[in-house]
Amino acid sequence: MLHVAKLARLQLDEDELQKMAVELSAVLDHVDRIRELDLEQVEPTSHAVDLAGVMRADQPIPCLDRDAVLAAAPEPVDGGFGVPSPGPSGE
Amino acid sequence: MSAWIELTAAEAVAKLRAREVGARELFEAYRERAAADDLNAYTWVADGAPDPIPGPDTRLAGLPLAVKDLFCTIGIPSQAGSKILKGYRPPYTATVVDKLLTAGATLLGKTNQDEFAMGSSTENSAFGPVLNPWDRRRVPGGSSGGSAAAVAAGIAPWAIGTDTGGSIRQPAALCGIVGLKPTYGACSRYGMIAFASSLDQAGPLTRDVTDAALLLSHMVGHDPRDSTSIAMPEPITVPTAEDLNGIRLGIPEELLGGGAEDGTGIEPGVRASFEAALKLAEGLGATVDTCRLPHAPHALSAYYLIAPAEASANLARYDGVRFGLRVAGDADLETMYGRTRGEGFGPEVKRRIMLGTYALSSGYYDAYYGAAQKVRTKIAEDFAAVFSEFHFVVTPTSPWTAFELGAKTDDPLAMYLNDFCTVPMPLAGIPAISIPSGLSDGLPVGFQLAGPAFSENRLLDAAYALERAIGFDAREARSA
Numbered sequence: 001m002l003h004v005a006k007l008a009r010l011q012l013d014e015d016e017l018q019k020m021a022v023e024l025s026a027v028l029d030h031v032d033r034i035r036e037l038d039l040e041q042v043e044p045t046s047h048a049v050d051l052a053g054v055m056r057a058d059q060p061i062p063c064l065d066r067d068a069v070l071a072a073a074p075e076p077v078d079g080g081f082g083v084p085s086p087g088p089s090g091e
Numbered sequence: 092m093s094a095w096i097e098l099t100a101a102e103a104v105a106k107l108r109a110r111e112v113g114a115r116e117l118f119e120a121y122r123e124r125a126a127a128d129d130l131n132a133y134t135w136v137a138d139g140a141p142d143p144i145p146g147p148d149t150r151l152a153g154l155p156l157a158v159k160d161l162f163c164t165i166g167i168p169s170q171a172g173s174k175i176l177k178g179y180r181p182p183y184t185a186t187v188v189d190k191l192l193t194a195g196a197t198l199l200g201k202t203n204q205d206e207f208a209m210g211s212s213t214e215n216s217a218f219g220p221v222l223n224p225w226d227r228r229r230v231p232g233g234s235s236g237g238s239a240a241a242v243a244a245g246i247a248p249w250a251i252g253t254d255t256g257g258s259i260r261q262p263a264a265l266c267g268i269v270g271l272k273p274t275y276g277a278c279s280r281y282g283m284i285a286f287a288s289s290l291d292q293a294g295p296l297t298r299d300v301t302d303a304a305l306l307l308s309h310m311v312g313h314d315p316r317d318s319t320s321i322a323m324p325e326p327i328t329v330p331t332a333e334d335l336n337g338i339r340l341g342i343p344e345e346l347l348g349g350g351a352e353d354g355t356g357i358e359p360g361v362r363a364s365f366e367a368a369l370k371l372a373e374g375l376g377a378t379v380d381t382c383r384l385p386h387a388p389h390a391l392s393a394y395y396l397i398a399p400a401e402a403s404a405n406l407a408r409y410d411g412v413r414f415g416l417r418v419a420g421d422a423d424l425e426t427m428y429g430r431t432r433g434e435g436f437g438p439e440v441k442r443r444i445m446l447g448t449y450a451l452s453s454g455y456y457d458a459y460y461g462a463a464q465k466v467r468t469k470i471a472e473d474f475a476a477v478f479s480e481f482h483f484v485v486t487p488t489s490p491w492t493a494f495e496l497g498a499k500t501d502d503p504l505a506m507y508l509n510d511f512c513t514v515p516m517p518l519a520g521i522p523a524i525s526i527p528s529g530l531s532d533g534l535p536v537g538f539q540l541a542g543p544a545f546s547e548n549r550l551l552d553a554a555y556a557l558e559r560a561i562g563f564d565a566r567e568a569r570s571a
Binding site for chain 1: 179180181182183217242274275276289317318319321386389391392393395396403407410411412413414415416419422423424426427428430431432433436438441442444445446448449453458459461462463464465466467468469503504507508517518519520521544
């Protein structure tokens with residue numbers, strides 16, 4: 001659970017982790033039923049409608065205004081998005 | 092003015108166009124009702140009518156519209172029911188909203204919803220639950236619960252919502268209104284805050300089928316900003332069918348169990364209403380027979396792997412950097428991400444992010460996400476086989492009528508079973524509509540029809556004929 005929470009960048013407290021472990025195992029027990037199916041020869045579907053090679057003209061178009069975008073940022077810095085230091089580990 | 096409130100949206104547009112009522116006057120009548128909303132259906136209501144207001148010569152003649160908060164609206168709060176987007180005012184407007192405003196609709200308000208559209212009761216909103224106008228101790232369904240409750244209560248003439256696994260059809264059913272999920276790609280997803288991108292579709296929530304057709308006709312179309320959007324092969328037309336002669340309806344045996352192993356999942360009152368509607372359909376000339384969707388019982392499992400997996404990727408953008416909440420203190424970047432997301436997301440969203448992250452993680456990908464995508468193929472094949480013999484598949488929309496607030500919040504799996512009859516359709520990308528079939532113990536029941544991709548006009552026609560035969564009376568919900 002802790003590993004998945006780290007992958008998901010979610011800080012969860014001990015109570016949340018315990019509760020979620022119980023709830024997710026119930027859901028996983030249910031979804032595990034798809035393992036009963038023989039899916040060996042089946043092609044996966046990532047998109048329900050048959051679309052292929054959708055391309056648009058490679059031409060520049062106007063984008064959102066910088067100030068309008070930065071107006072929604074929690075901490076704009078010098079015309080960009082401000083972030084805290086990556087920290088000592090520098091991962 | 093209350094007489095105007097009783098009009099359907101299509102009737103109101105006709106009166107506006109005939110100059111029998113002014114757009115500003117009608118807007119103000121609805122705005123007063125919306126501002127006095129005691130169902131918590133709205134998270135934002137307009138201060139006043141837009142100036143200038145669209146005139147009687149525009150196609151929608153200034154008729155007010157309620158918009159689910161999942162749609163971005165420029166300069167207007169678009170919070171998706173989430174604390175992490177509290178106060179967020181986007182710098183652009185969703186294509187679907189833009190098209191409707193261009194057609195002459197006016198924005199009345201933004202409606203409450205389950206956080207990021209994850210839920211079936213609208214109890215997962217950071218802005219509090221929505222109440223069902225038929226019984227305020229009960230949920231309106233979800234995730235488009237605010238839109239459904241607002242339309243049912245007559246505090247909006249009509250509304251738009253989004254459907255990923257049933258989020259338009261199920262609240263429409265529980266609130267006694269009409270809800271339509273279009274074919275995947277019929278409506279642009281540009282500016283719709285993403286949940287599960289391969290499933291999400293916008294659609295109408297309306298008082299009747301005619302309104303659904305009218306609203307949808309202004310929503311569909313290819314959008315260069317959404318490469319998965321597709322032009323409809325024909326324009327959406329207002330339905331006129333008076334009978335169902337020659338129409339073959341298939342009842343999938345696998346869905347009538349409603350998700351319970353012993354086949355008792357569908358409430359007796361819901362089943363009785365469903366069967367009464369089928370009798371009416373036969374009276375209109377339809378033939379009704381059972382059909383098989385052998386993989387439908389696995390649709391819920393596939394859905395609860397695919398949707399969380401896509402959500403876990405889509406919701407990675409809420410990291411406290413470009414918009415929304417940041418919880419930092421003196422923390423480093425990595426800790427800031429974790430704290431922001433830990434505090435900003437509610438329990439259901441966290442659950443789904445965890446589930447999706449797990450399903451996509453190394454060593455589990457093939458067993459979960461990969462297998463779910465293969466099940467999706469089988470479900471689409473099942474529907475294709477049924478549609479070679481039947482025009483439409485019919486089921487109850489939800490196994491239950493509206494349940495009491497809090498009744499299912501402690502059991503996520505029980506909540507997910509709400510979607511048993513509605514998840515197979517988005518997995519196959521096909522359209523489906525829910526219309527009210529009657530009441531069970533004073534609460535509305537929804538009847539679902541699903542058809543092949545791009546069969547919206549035929550689906551609307553069939554639903555229209557059946558709606559007239561059913562003659563559902565929804566006035567009670569508007570009188571409270």
